[in-house]
Amino acid sequence: MKVYEYLTSYNIKPSVQRIAIMDYLLKHKTHPCIDEIYLALSKDIPTLSKTTVYNTLKLFVEHGAAKMLTIDERNACFDGDLSRHAHFQCKVCGRIYDIPLEEKRDEEAESMIQGGFTVEEAHRYYKGVCPRCAAGNAQKS
Amino acid sequence: MKVYEYLTSYNIKPSVQRIAIMDYLLKHKTHPCIDEIYLALSKDIPTLSKTTVYNTLKLFVEHGAAKMLTIDERNACFDGDLSRHAHFQCKVCGRIYDIPLEEKRDEEAESMIQGGFTVEEAHRYYKGVCPRCAAGNAQKS
């Protein structure tokens, strides 16, 4: 299985729950929060505990297999896409969009490293209103 | 008084509490959280309620007189510096540093606007270890 090896490549011991959660992350680019993942997977794994979802995502982030987004004030979101990209959250519907970044070096990060900082994460995000909502098709996701 | 007019310029009716909170924000570039502000000002204003600090900062953000940072997962931080700049949070001591941004246009934002997005906020931040902590002088702030 594919996700199985993906997890092991990050030194994460696979389990039914971990595979299901990573699989969900890789297949749903919606930047889901804990609850979304929990509710979706509970259908297949009825015994799933929300604590496990918390623990597992924390594990993923620690092993570098997922990223945590703190764009949304209310709750943390998670991203299985590890490529360099920015995010945009619509203030109306709450959706988080992926925004491609021009491939160019990050001068700020470079000068920080010069200044003695160790840079482990770089986040960039925007907020505003998405085209969908601007068009009046506002709908809570 | 200076802060008084500063508040009115943002259409915020000044009060003892609001002036004290804005004054604290302008004088302390530490990106304080609610609790830091509350604890610091309680000494001068013993009747101050934490709810007031919450309400007031929400008001400031709505009127564009302050910015809320969601870098720290545990609690929101606030910044009275409205100029364009990035932030760096040290994972060891938790300090949030200001990082100057080269003055150049934000191509990503521009292309998003082209794509129909309304961009109201742009955030950029980094995480890692600061020089102080790297040198071993780790100390929780």
Added chain:
DNA sequence: AAATAAAATTGTAACAATTACAGAATTTGA
């Protein structure tokens, strides 16, 4: 200046996201 209305502040209670923790279940390794 007194009375009234409006706005701001306070404190408690409710709420929601997250974490701690101990017991149950599962996996691993002899």
Added chain:
DNA sequence: TCAAATTCTGTAATTGTTACAATTTTATTT
């Protein structure tokens, strides 16, 4: 198969934030 280690579960505790009603303060009208 049995013991040890790991993972998972569910409840309880914790914490940041918000709702709300009562009180206080400020502004307005008479």
